[in-house]
Amino acid sequence: MILPEHFSAVFEPDLIREINKKGRHVSVNAGETIISPGQTIRTMPIILSGSVKVSRIDEEGKELLLYYVNPEESCAMTFTCCMQHYPSEIKAVAEDDVEMLAVPISVMDEWLVKYPTWKSFVMKTIRNRFNELLKTIDQIAFQKLDERLIHYLKEKSKASGSKLINASHEQIAGELATSRVVISRLLKKLENEKKLLLYRNQIRILGEL
DNA sequence: ACATTAAGTGATT
């Protein structure tokens, strides 16, 4: 597999050559689980197309959405736990059909010192994710579920590149760790504000949120 | 036509 063109803006030529040599091309079908909690990750993914949903699972199996990994990104959790061979704290599921490049973690240390662009790529994905997590912690702390819902819808529409979102209220509630009734009410409110249209299992976003 | 599942709503805590 050859790393797509646009990565040349991010990585230096030597590094791209090395990624192409060491990386393995992996396709995952929509809905497949890529990694679940407790597993140890042995490769670090670079998403080429599609998006991956990353969530936490609590003791009773309820899940809380953390973030999506979009194309040209990598998973920050991979860096933080797997580099030192710690098991995964999270679950990752392919949101749609995903193409990715899997690089063995064994080369990470070497690359970090050898390639400046690699280091900044890693730091950038960690920094972005960290900031985003801080934002969701704020929202949870202040109980602003309506803002979290809007954030969720934005992200979901960005991930699928469409203003039409396929999800039931029940699913959304599950991902935001609330009840369906609450989601239905909030969505209804947004619909009355002319920000959305509601259908069965589908939501259409009107204009910008 | 009937059963099943998603969504809407009022009342209560």
Next chain:
DNA sequence: AATCACTTAATGT
């Protein structure tokens, strides 16, 4: 914001 209990609407068989 969560839960309950109930209604209404959409969809599958």
